[in-house]
Amino acid sequence: MNVDGVSCSWCDRAIERGDGWRLHELPGARRAAFCRLEHVVPWEIQGAHWEAVPPGEEEPEASGDITCAHCGEPLGDVTLRLVRHRGKHRIPDSFCSIGHLAAWAKAGGRWR
Ligand SMILES: [Zn+2]
Numbered sequence: 001m002n003v004d005g006v007s008c009s010w011c012d013r014a015i016e017r018g019d020g021w022r023l024h025e026l027p028g029a030r031r032a033a034f035c036r037l038e039h040v041v042p043w044e045i046q047g048a049h050w051e052a053v054p055p056g057e058e059e060p061e062a063s064g065d066i067t068c069a070h071c072g073e074p075l076g077d078v079t080l081r082l083v084r085h086r087g088k089h090r091i092p093d094s095f096c097s098i099g100h101l102a103a104w105a106k107a108g109g110r111w112r
């Protein structure tokens with residue numbers, strides 16, 4: 001059942017609400033979603049095709065992160081926020097750039 005109507009930005013597989021990964025550019029009106037963290041990598045290599053956030057949909061709250069999860073450098077004005085959905089849990093990480101997000105994903109994310 002695909003309640004959210006979200007599908008993977010890379011392989012187009014439907015993603016359930018309690019599964020997968022959501023990526024937002026903050027501030028910004030672009031987003032992407034992934035069924036598996038590994039799918040961030042080919043998506044980034046192929047030029048990172050974002051989807052426009054529909055009008056009226058709320059931006060996710062700022063995570064409070066001040067550094068990039070990959071390089072540890074302070075985040076700039078525009079950041080990428082990746083949220084893992086696992087059942088009822090939401091596990092956010094922030095990145096300074098798509099390149100670092102992809103490098104982090106390639107390395108296995110949080111659970112390397
Ligand atoms: Zn996928």
Ligand SMILES: [Zn+2]
Nearest residue numbers: 068071096100
């Ligand atoms: Zn970084």
